[in-house]
Structures are given as structure tokens and as C-alpha cells.
Amino acid sequence: MDGAPAEPKLEALKADLAKESRRLKLNFDELKSGGFIKQTQKDLFTVRLRCPGGKVTSRQLAKAADLADRYGKGEVHITVRQSVEIPYVHYQHFDTIAQELRSVDWSVASCGPRVRVPTACGGCRYNPNGLMDTQALCQEVDKRFFGTPTGHHKFKVSFSGCPIDCFRTREMDLGFQGVLEPKLDEDLCNGCGLCVKACEEGALKLENGLPVRDLSKCNYCGDCVKVCPVDAMVAHRKGWLARAGGRHGKHPLFAYEVVKFISDDQVYALLERTLAWYKEKGQGRERIGATIARLGLEVYQAEVTRSLGLETVETAQERRKFWAGGNLYV
Amino acid sequence: MSSQTQLDLRGILCPMNWVHTKLRLEELAPGELLEVVLDDGEPMRNVPRSLKAEGHRILEVNPEGEGHYRLLIRRGAD
Ligand code: SF4
Ligand code: SF4
Ligand code: SF4
Numbered sequence: 438m439d440g441a442p443a444e445p446k447l448e449a450l451k452a453d454l455a456k457e458s459r460r461l462k463l464n465f466d467e468l469k470s471g472g473f474i475k476q477t478q479k480d481l482f483t484v485r486l487r488c489p490g491g492k493v494t495s496r497q498l499a500k501a502a503d504l505a506d507r508y509g510k511g512e513v514h515i516t517v518r519q520s521v522e523i524p525y526v527h528y529q530h531f532d533t534i535a536q537e538l539r540s541v542d543w544s545v546a547s548c549g550p551r552v553r554v555p556t557a558c559g560g561c562r563y564n565p566n567g568l569m570d571t572q573a574l575c576q577e578v579d580k581r582f583f584g585t586p587t588g589h590h591k592f593k594v595s596f597s598g599c600p601i602d603c604f605r606t607r608e609m610d611l612g613f614q615g616v617l618e619p620k621l622d623e624d625l626c627n628g629c630g631l632c633v634k635a636c637e638e639g640a641l642k643l644e645n646g647l648p649v650r651d652l653s654k655c656n657y658c659g660d661c662v663k664v665c666p667v668d669a670m671v672a673h674r675k676g677w678l679a680r681a682g683g684r685h686g687k688h689p690l691f692a693y694e695v696v697k698f699i700s701d702d703q704v705y706a707l708l709e710r711t712l713a714w715y716k717e718k719g720q721g722r723e724r725i726g727a728t729i730a731r732l733g734l735e736v737y738q739a740e741v742t743r744s745l746g747l748e749t750v751e752t753a754q755e756r757r758k759f760w761a762g763g764n765l766y767v
Numbered sequence: 768m769s770s771q772t773q774l775d776l777r778g779i780l781c782p783m784n785w786v787h788t789k790l791r792l793e794e795l796a797p798g799e800l801l802e803v804v805l806d807d808g809e810p811m812r813n814v815p816r817s818l819k820a821e822g823h824r825i826l827e828v829n830p831e832g833e834g835h836y837r838l839l840i841r842r843g844a845d
Contacts, residue, residue: 565820629828634811664816666825 471548489579490557491519547584560598567598569615617659620673632661682726
């Protein structure tokens with residue numbers, strides 16, 4: 438589209454849409470969350486469907502195919518954030534599509550300066566590395582926070598079941614990753630050393646026939662627990678590690694580890710307070726990573742995580758073990 | 768030990784070393800013993816964990832020169 442004349446065109450389109458919507462009794466609340474994304478082609482939109490954690494039923498998938506056949510071009514786009522999109526939809530079909538989606542308990546996704554649909558890996562339900570139930574929490578977070586306006590910019594959340602972090606919690610405004618703290622029962626341990634071999638962080642070594650853990654290296658992956666043949670190494674506790682202030686895009690930022698071993702309920706509380714803090718402290722269209730950078734991580738920690746009484750990750754030194762370094766992120 | 772209850776998996780990469788182990792264990796009755804020789808590194812990281820996940824019991828882990836280990840395994844119940 439060419440720059441200057443675009444505005445009146447957009448206005449005309451909006452007016453047109455408003456008129457059309459009155460005629461079609463379009464539910465504007467449904468549209469407000471976003472989910473209908475304007476395309477290059479006149480009057481055509483991409484319909485982004487709400488797929489928290491990338492989980493959809495086969496019935497919903499069949500419906501997406503059917504809608505793409507009838508109102509699009511017989512194709513869908515699988516997005517990088519686990520959504521299914523139907524491109525090339527004329528806006529006069531919005532209402533019909535919304536109705537059809539409701540018939541399979543479905544709706545369009547959120548866009549714009551709002552909490553986006555959260556993403557998640559399979560987690561511990563069927564992935565052998567998973568430590569926490571990412572899918573269950575992702576569905577619940579979507580239910581509670583879907584489309585919440587931030588007042589500034591988009592807000593992305595993801596869930597990874599373990600420190601392998603397939604769902605890139607470091608790139609999220611707020612990301613949650615499963616963690617496990619191991620504990621040794623010295624009486625049961627036979628000194629076989631399998632846990633030492635299993636630990637990819639080099640955090641364990643045998644001393645006087647018993648494995649000793651170096652906390653400055655342990656990333657809470659739980660591999661030592663998963664291998665121990667006599668259950669001498671067990672899970673002392675499990676929970677979520679949270680990272681805040683990450684983003685991708687033109688100027689990527691790696692998120693900071695802010696709290697560890699928090700429960701599902703504490704995840705909801707952290708989301709709520711973080712969103713309130715961002716709404717109040719954010720400026721213009723900045724992402725929360727920029728707000729944190731401007732005010733200082735210390736301010737976020739004091740006003741959000743510590744005020745909730747969560748177990749915080751306090752020092753750069755403690756964060757160091759979660760990075761590999763690299764050219765830019767020093 | 769008979770050849771049926773010994774498996775030399777030196778030089779066999781993951782996950783094929785696990786597949787061999789699994790197939791051999793399936794030929795045994797619950798409670799019977801199997802000895803496998805594994806290379807250090809990835810095999811020692813992965814195979815013991817898979818054994819545990821499928822309910823078998825590692826009774827002994829013995830280092831043997833030149834970077835490999837001899838594991839004594841008791842087949843678990845089905
Ligand atoms: S993050 Fe961990 S649990 Fe989730 S898919 Fe990756 S390896 Fe599996
Ligand atoms: S939890 Fe992971 S990193 Fe920590 S000691 Fe165990 S294997 Fe090593
Ligand atoms: S794997 Fe278990 S038994 Fe073997 S050294 Fe580690 S804690 Fe002890």
C-alpha cells in the first residue's frame with residue numbers, strides 16, 4: 438500500500454465495516470480482541486484462530502478446513518505461535534465464521550496491544566523430558582487472561598516443560614519453564630555414578646562415593662533423578678522458573694530469570710501483578726522489556742515479584758548458569 | 768553368562784543401542800539378568816535412563832578400561 442492515501446482508505450474501510458456489521462449484527466466484542474488481520478488484498482483478511490498451546494480438537498481442525506474451503510482459498514497457515522490461520526477471507530463473512538466457530542467451541546485469537554494466546558510444549562504429559570504440566574497451565578492462563586488489554590503493546594506468554602526450553606521462554610514478555618530441584622538420600626545411594634554421567638551441566642561429581650551438586654551449575658533439569666536406578670536421587674520440589682522482559686522482532690531482548698519454583702497459583706498472581714505494573718509504568722507502545730530496561734530490573738523485582746513473596750532470582754551471577762553467552766547477549 | 772544374556776553395544780549409536788537392549792530384554796523372563804557393554808558419553812547418558820523409565824533395574828555399573836562400562840540389568844515385570 439502506498440503511504441499517504443492509505444489513511445482515508447482505512448477510514449472508508451472502517452466506516453464500511455461498521456455499516457456492514459450493523460447489517461450483519463456483527464458482534465464487535467468478538468472482533469475487539471483482534472484475530473481478523475488485514476491483508477494486502479482489498480477487503481480480504483486473515484482469520485487467526487485461538488489455539489492455546491497449539492492444541493485443537495479434530496472436530497475444530499475439520500471446521501478450519503471446511504471454513505477455508507468455503508470462505509478462503511482452501512488453505513490454512515500454521516503460524517510460528519501455534520495458531521491456525523485462514524487467509525483470504527472477505528470481511529462480510531466474519532459473522533458467519535464466528536458463528537460456525539462457536540458451534541465447535543472455538544473462537545478467533547487475540548491481536549494488537551493485548552495478552553496474546555499463550556503457547557506451550559507437550560510438557561510432562563507425554564514428553565519424557567517434561568517436568569511440569571505445560572498444557573494444563575497454558576489452557577487455564579488462556580482462559581483467565583485471553584485478550585486482556587495491556588495499554589501499551591502485545592504481551593506474549595509461553596510454557597516449556599523443562600530447561601531444554603523448546604518454547605523459548607527467554608523471548609517472552611513473561612515465560613514459564615518447568616524446573617526440578619534434586620535431593621540425595623545418602624542411605625540409598627550405591628555410588629554407581631550414573632547421575633554424574635547424566636548431568637550435562639557438569640554439576641555433579643562423586644566425592645567419597647557420593648554425588649555432590651554444585652548449585653552454581655545446576656539448571657534444575659531433573660536428569661539425575663530420571664536416571665538414578667535406586668531412587669536415591671529424588672525430586673525435592675518442582676515448579677516454574679519465570680522469565681520477564683524478553684521479546685523477538687527488530688530488536689530482540691533476552692528475558693531475565695526473575696523467580697523460581699513458583700506454583701500454578703503463583704503463576705496467575707505473577708501474571709496479574711506484572712500486567713498491572715506494565716499498564717501503570719509502561720510508556721507509549723513500549724514492550725515490558727523496555728519498561729524494565731528503563732526503570733531497572735530492581736524496580737520490577739521490588740514492586741512485583743518480591744512484593745508477592747515469591748522466591749526471586751536475585752543476582753546476575755545466579756542467572757549466568759542459564760546462558761551460553763554469545764556475540765550479543767553478554 | 769551365555770551370549771543370550773550378554774550384549775556388546777560398543778560402537779552402536781543412540782538410539783539403536785537402546786533398541787538392541789530392549790529387544791534382548793523382551794526375550795528374557797521378568798527377573799532374569801542381562802549384561803550390556805556401553806560406550807561412555809551419549810550411550811551412558813541415555814540408555815540407563817530409558818532402562819529405568821521402562822521399569823528395569825540396573826544392579827551394577829562397572830567401568831572397563833578404554834571408555835566403556837558394563838551394566839548388569841535385571842529385567843522388570845511387563
Ligand atoms: S521444553 Fe522440555 S518438555 Fe517441553 S518439548 Fe522441549 S524437551 Fe520436551
Ligand atoms: S538437576 Fe540437572 S543440572 Fe542439576 S544436578 Fe541434576 S542433572 Fe545436573
Ligand atoms: S545414580 Fe543414584 S545411586 Fe547412582 S550415584 Fe547417583 S544417586 Fe547414587
